[in-house]
Each structure stands twice: as structure tokens, then as C-alpha cells.
Amino acid sequence: MKFPQPQSLLEISELINSEFIGDQYFEIQGINEIHVVEEGDIVFVDHPKYYDKALESKASVILINKKVDCPEGKALLISEDPFSDFNKITRHFSPFTAADAQISKTASIGHNTVIQPNVFIGNNVKIGNNCIIHSNVSIYDGVEVGNKVQIHAGTVLGADAFYYKNRPSHHDKLLSGGSVKIEDDVEIGALCTIDKGVSGITLIGKGTKIDNQVQIGHDTTIGKKCLIASQTGLAGCVVVEDEVTIWGQVGVASGLTIGTKAIILAQSGISKNLKPNATYFGTPAEDVKTKYRELAYIRRIPEIIKKIKNL
Numbered sequence: 001m002k003f004p005q006p007q008s009l010l011e012i013s014e015l016i017n018s019e020f021i022g023d024q025y026f027e028i029q030g031i032n033e034i035h036v037v038e039e040g041d042i043v044f045v046d047h048p049k050y051y052d053k054a055l056e057s058k059a060s061v062i063l064i065n066k067k068v069d070c071p072e073g074k075a076l077l078i079s080e081d082p083f084s085d086f087n088k089i090t091r092h093f094s095p096f097t098a099a100d101a102q103i104s105k106t107a108s109i110g111h112n113t114v115i116q117p118n119v120f121i122g123n124n125v126k127i128g129n130n131c132i133i134h135s136n137v138s139i140y141d142g143v144e145v146g147n148k149v150q151i152h153a154g155t156v157l158g159a160d161a162f163y164y165k166n167r168p169s170h171h172d173k174l175l176s177g178g179s180v181k182i183e184d185d186v187e188i189g190a191l192c193t194i195d196k197g198v199s200g201i202t203l204i205g206k207g208t209k210i211d212n213q214v215q216i217g218h219d220t221t222i223g224k225k226c227l228i229a230s231q232t233g234l235a236g237c238v239v240v241e242d243e244v245t246i247w248g249q250v251g252v253a254s255g256l257t258i259g260t261k262a263i264i265l266a267q268s269g270i271s272k273n274l275k276p277n278a279t280y281f282g283t284p285a286e287d288v289k290t291k292y293r294e295l296a297y298i299r300r301i302p303e304i305i306k307k308i309k310n311l
Helices: 009-016 048-055 082-093 288-299 301-309
Strands: 002-008 019-021 027-031 041-045 061-064 075-078 156-159 164-166 171-173 179-182 193-195 201-204 279-281
Touching: 002 009, 009 019, 009 075, 009 082, 027 082, 041 048, 041 082, 048 061, 061 082, 156 179, 179 193, 193 201, 279 288, 288 301
Parallel strands: 027 041, 041 061, 061 075, 156 193, 179 201
Antiparallel strands: 002 027, 019 075, 164 171
16 A cells, blocks of 8 residues: 655654654655565564564565664664554555445546446446446445456455454454456456455456456455356465466465466365466365375275275
8 A cells, every 4th residue: 555645754653653763754655564565665563473574575664563673774663563553554544434425426437337226336446448337236445447347246346354463352453455456358246255455456357257256355466367266265365377267166375376377176275376287176286186096095995994804
């Protein structure tokens, strides 16, 4: 999430009431989660296990709960609770604004685009030309939809990320300040949910086709010309490269990459990165030939046990 204009280290420290290490005029462009952080961004870290990852990331400023040596060219914000202070920054620069109409006056809708009854379109949404948005679709603030996109009934674009910190008394929600971008010639089925990024963009690439009842988590990137079948669930920060085919009821864990032109057969569970140009099946998913051999051996277990007993 980029700020409307650059902020200084001093300005951000005053906003969250924190100590800082670095030049008070150090320029900050925005905030981002560790998976998508860029130079000029703030990233937060609140566990020693991840200190090095944050300090060595592309982030220019690290919001951290311990004084550590500041890497050259970077700055630190010292906070008792980086998670909560990250939320303060998000809330300040990306506050929730209640809608005052079913289709916001600040939304931009292109030529020859059809909006069916009972569609909600939020603030600052951009929809391109020659689209069809079917009934009961909800498009949250800031979502961008390209040209020749079709979105079927009941789909939600831009819901909050499912991202929580376990506190002793409750689950504390990390606020979502990112968005969703749908590129040209995409079709999204009925009753799908595509969550906005925590601080970046959830992206659906050009020409991708998504079946009904698909869940796509925050900050996930879907490449071009992908096919994703019904009841598939992709967790946050997944990268699906171009021309991948995912059949029904596949589950993909967070932060994984699925290589170009990979094929994942139905009811598979993905727990590791998958190489391109291969077909996978099973839970945990393996190369389909390997998995089929395993299943053949498993079916022979009763026969093998019987032979052993008869020895």
C-alpha cells in the first residue's frame, strides 16, 4: 500500500508514538507485508524467528519490537506492538469509508459494460469496457477490473484478508489496505471470493477462467490463461504462474509457487512448491505417476499381509 505522498520517518514515528533509529527525514513511500515488500516500504516484525528475514528484506524501514543493529541504508521504528502499530498506519492512510449508494459516484464504469440489478460497486472502483457484472456481485472499494471481464452472480471482490494474531484473549485482525486487480478477458464464476491484499494487490491475470465457488486469498497472484475449477481454495500469497490448470476441490497452502503449465488433478492438497510442466495428484501432491504407483502398492497391502500370515 503506497501513501498518497511520501512520509518522513519522524512523521510516521509521531503517528504511532514510537522511537526511531535513522535520519528523521528518511523518506517512506508506503507499507507492505513481508511477502510483497518493496524498497521504500515499512515492514513489521514481532518475533525473533523472523527478525533476519525482515532486516534483510527489500524494506527500507523495519517496524520491530526490539532494538537491533540497523542495516546500512535502512531505518528502524521501535514499537512495543508492531502488529497494532502497523494497523494504525493502515487505518490512517486507508480508512474505511461507508458507501452512500449502491453504485458509488466515485466508481468508473467503461463503455458497453452491463451492470445487472442488485450489484454493489464501492468507492473508487474501476471497471473497463464490454464487461458483464451479474446480479448480487459485490465489488469493494478500490478494486480494478479490466476489459471484457464477466463476473457471475454472488461473487465478492475485495473482502478482507484472513490474517489474525493470536492474543491471550482474542484473535487480533490485521487490517487490509490492499486491493484486487482483474486483468482483461477474465471470467469469474458464481459465488467466488477474491480477497484484497493486506497491503498489496491480489491479481488475476489476463485470460484466466475461474469456475464457481472458488476462494482466492490475499496477495495471491494468478497468471495468464489459467483454468481453476470449482471449490478450489488458494491461501494467501500464493503464486500461480501462467497457463496452470487446477481441477476441483484442490487446496493450496500459503506462500507457495505453482510452476507454469502445471496441472493439478482434483482433490489434491498442495503443501510445497510445484515445478512447471508436470501433472500432480494426491495429498500431499506428488507427480501423478509416482502417486498412482503408491496407490497401487497400498491396494496390495491386504494381499501381502495374507501371504505373510500363510508363510
